[in-house]
Amino acid sequence: MEFTAYQTLQGQRWDAIAQAVYGSPYAYEGIIFANPQYRHLLQLPGGVVLRIPVVAQTEPTIPKELLPPWKR
Template identity: 45%
Template sequence: MATKTYTTIQGDTWDGIAYKTIGSEYYMTDLIEANPAHRETVIFSAGVVLTIPEITTPTTTNLPPWKRVSS
């Protein structure tokens, strides 16, 4: 599997990048952990290449039948 990357644009922030690339700002911590060289950055300049971590969502098997996703 190829590693996903994101090249920043001027003014990008961790939460905005997490939302754009992973789908939720809640993955900001995972994004920072995948890019330790940039952890002190608050607002990015253009052209910084970041690694986008692969996020696996846990599956719950104890959901009631009406909430289970059928395949």
């Protein structure tokens, strides 16, 4: 699995980091899993460098028969 680095701001929470990195505050579990040494903290100190799992961006797949005729 690939990782990228993210440096925290003082008092930042896991959900705020997930929002900043992935665009969703609900995607924080993978970040906590990749940084077990900080999992007990609700708010992180400033300057902590976290490992952020790189998530592949996938396009939603819509079956061809459900597309309107002009998009087939």
